[in-house]
Amino acid sequence: MATKATTIPLAQHIFSRLHQLNCHSIHGVPGDYTLRALDFLSASNIRWIGNANELCAGYAADGYARAAGMARLTTAAGPHKALTPRVGSLYTTYGVGELSAINAVAGSYAESVPVVHMVGSPSRKQWKTGACVHHSLSDGNLGVYTEMAKHITCAQADLRCDEAQEAARIYDHALEQCVRQSKPVYVNMPSDIVSAPVPAALLDRPLDLSRPTNNAAEEEQVISTILCRIQAAENPLIIADGLSYPFDFIAEVNTIVQSTNIPTMCYNAGKGVVDESLPSWEGPLTGQTELSATTDLALLFGPLLSDTNTAAWSAIPDPGICISFGLDTITVGHRVYHLHSKPLLEKLAGRLKAMGREQGRPKDQISHDPIRSPPHGSAICQDDFWARMSAWLKPYDTQLLANGTPLIGGRDLRLPTPTQVIASGIWCSIGQMLPAAQGVAAAKRDLAIPGRTILFEGDGSFQVTCQALSDIIRYRLDVTTFLLNNGGYAYERWLNGMEAEYNDVPAWQYTEVAHFFGAPTNSSDYPVISRKVSTWAELEDVLADEGIAEGRGLKMIEIAMAVDDVPSASRPGLKRAGEILRAT
Template sequence: MPDTHIPLTGYLFARLHQLGIRSVHGVPGDYNLVALDYVTPAGLRWVGNANELNAGYAADGYARIAGLSALFTTGGVGELSTLNAVAGAYSERAPVVHVVGTPPTSFQDRGLNLHHSLGDGNLRVYASIYEKVTCAQANLRDATTAPQMIDDTLRQCLLHSRPVYIELPADMVTAPVPASLLDTPINTARPPNDPDLESTLIHSLLDELYSARQPLLIIDGMAARYHIEDEVNTLVHQTGFLTTTTAFGKGIVQESHPTFYGVYTGAAGNPDFMHWVQSCDLVLRIGSLKADSNSYGFTALTDSRVTIELDQDLFDFRGTKHNMSDIKSFLQSLLREFEPTNLQASNRGLEFIPPSPTDLALSLPAEGPITHDRFWTYISRFFGEGDTIMTETGTSYVGSCDFILPANTTVVNSGIWLSIGYMLSACSGAALAQKEMVASGLRGPGRTILFEGDGSFQVTAQAVSDIIRNRIDVTIFLLNNDGYTIERYIHGMQAEYNDVQPWRYLDSPWYFGAPRDDPDYPVFTKRVTTWSELADVLDHEQLRAGKGFNMVEIVMPKEDAHPRLKEQMRIASRQNNAQEEERL
């Protein structure tokens, strides 16, 4: 019996569905319109974003929760509008499948001077640009090879946890391909580690763990990209070693662990603790992102002579590097052989009791202005198990280090790309992914909570339209301190270029078409200026439930910032001045 055939686009979308994607972000355009007809038949939902940049950010947020996402734009103007978002996903390892509708292959081959082009006849110049910010690319010009190219590209996306780029020419949308190919799942398993090398490295690491007198575990954000949260928390529990995270790694370690010591912020934090870290005889770093923004001007990095690093495909033993294939299986093997009774370490001299949001509330002046030094710990009283908490670049990213997190909460932030406005759109994608996973039983219930600055909100405000259009449940705490505070502390405290136009932020849901008096999608907005007003709103039933669209505008003093942010900017200023003096 001859094999039945399906359109190539149907094959592509079916593969995305098989890998767990349920929604496709993007914007329609003439080169992808026909292909969009195949989204719904594949069991997928078309999100329909207001613009391509927001679509890219939303796809990034979706991928960080669901493990993979899809983004579909038209060629040229569409794909370039989302390039910034895809570059950020590449930088921070979010697995986004970017499908681009391109002109027909005959037009490309003839070098026609088409719209959405640079006018030079080169209709694939954008593909060469995307090679720099994707880990694999596919140009689906031949129906006989296209299915295998799709499968290989999707596999690379998952293996490397980075974006990929797929060109779908308009004349290939309905090209027939064998439907039976879908019966063979894409192999998403990582190649096994070399058993002899793995055994050698494991025993070397065990010897270090057993003999260390003053060890430290530092868990960084890439551990979440490698899906090793369970292994990391088991290691923390079994070793009993003092454990910190970076700001980018916040939320990976269950903070109920008695040896969890918060976020290590180097010279911007406690100098006594920094001295203790510098005197450690063993530091084990897992999932590192050693960017200046994630290491407080590199001051939170540790001496390579005492540091062992585990990355997705690299084992760095005190400066000697070894390639490996799978950090997850490596950690699982390590834990099977680990014997806690062999440990010599002691954490004496570092008693740490985290501050309590409840105790902090007792010392707050009821009518005083809301300030950064106490806000971030205090707001932790609002969090619940299962919440996804998202913090925008700048003051929110720095302040989130003070969060006291319940079990099984997820923190999403940006550790290196730091594109302002990213998080508002990413919130729409993350909340959608969370909603879908709860519905399918893959995740427990929880809210999506966003901390967003007023300046950042203005960059991607149309994301509010995407949220309302798709009836996504979000809670937004908008921090209004009248401009770009982090930029003021870098340079230009009183400069006009760090100001933003004041908006009536709480009117935004109505402008973007939010329903009024709809019990299935309620809308709640409130502006607060004092601690007592904040306390009242945090106890509001609607806000606690997290259903519908919720926005609380929190007014803060214009020049107020977290003490850690001020110190971080002083560190950056000193380093910049030192570099300038060296140049001169």
């Protein structure tokens, strides 16, 4: 019997720690500063997903981390001793590689997604001498990129250590911060240290992911204050938002909604947080409504109060009547408490559940209008498209809404339970969601997460990161894409330049792209279907096709729409945003 090694290379320690955090795949593009470390992937039980470019790798790592939280959507509220470990990761080379990914990493920071960005860099000797190495700025300042990363990561692990064991300790601490703060971290890995030995027993020491605790007296005071405010409110309102996903508020928010029967809405990024079959569900908050205008208490869970997420801030209630729950702050009116929301929400949800439903304002069951059936020969329009797609969705699906018309149209989907929606609340980077879908699909495969990966993509977004489709095909990932082709940037047209040439995009043959990128033909192991539809009859045929509905393999459905077609409900907000744009 072979004896267990007492030491392992530092790179194996680095990769094995990721596996312990439920990250079983690393995304990236190889470069000469990363090659030595990559040799230790197989010993760490980690899969390498080689992407077409580093930007796609960054978006994919973001999607991977978001999808890894899907399994928690059905978890009942209750105390847990440790934080749920789930991260995404990417490995890029120094300078040119990491800067190609920096857009994606910044987006993960803005939207609180835990991503580990590892960077293979020059040797420690070259760092010390300020050598004029390739991919540097030729000025001897090799640390300039690390300085950039400080602004978009919550911790930076610099492994330029004399002792590899100290490097392992620094790295482990960064991983703990990544999970605790739900933000990206940056790891500088000099190429000559990755093969240095460290004790294998270091991996037996669990990372410190213990749940943060609150001051018991202050926590009880805040809970009592919140309960009193809820009891006194005549017109309370719950608003769920997208940071409820990374902050792990899903179970508690749904318990509170069910226990109080308080009318509930969401901002764009909060789609899918709340069970939409509940009688208190009112739909998305896309501007000031009668409910938001008349409320005397607004409970905001995981809010991200950006202009794009709140209809140019018009959907934000008066701060004086708001109670907001962030990761480690709770704001009651104008007073901020530095408390961790998760443990407090567990207790608050338990209290409200014990008090019963009559605690909130009673509300009749919502009666949704039936889905309208347009004439089969008519053109497909945004308003009816999202209603029709709602009936096609299934529990456990993950829907990704591309930044553009899918982002604003997808909020009108009527979702099954449980489900997950990935929608940008502030970063809104064009091209994000196709590679993010690749990351979601990889996480679902790695972690046995049920449900389909469904991307609602725009033609303009697709053209930015279309190479991600080749990554999906290369690794035989299951992704269904509905590509809304309106010949340009419809979202931007409504902001400014409805007829302007700069809002046009080239006309591509989208149904041919999959095979250009190497998709197999007539494969039973990895079925590939590409269709183009322009009428309701053609779309109905697609939706009725079991080969498409099963979600296995690659499905690319191009849907032709008018160049100026955006959901009707979004048009006032877009016009208002355009006016603000031109006035500032």
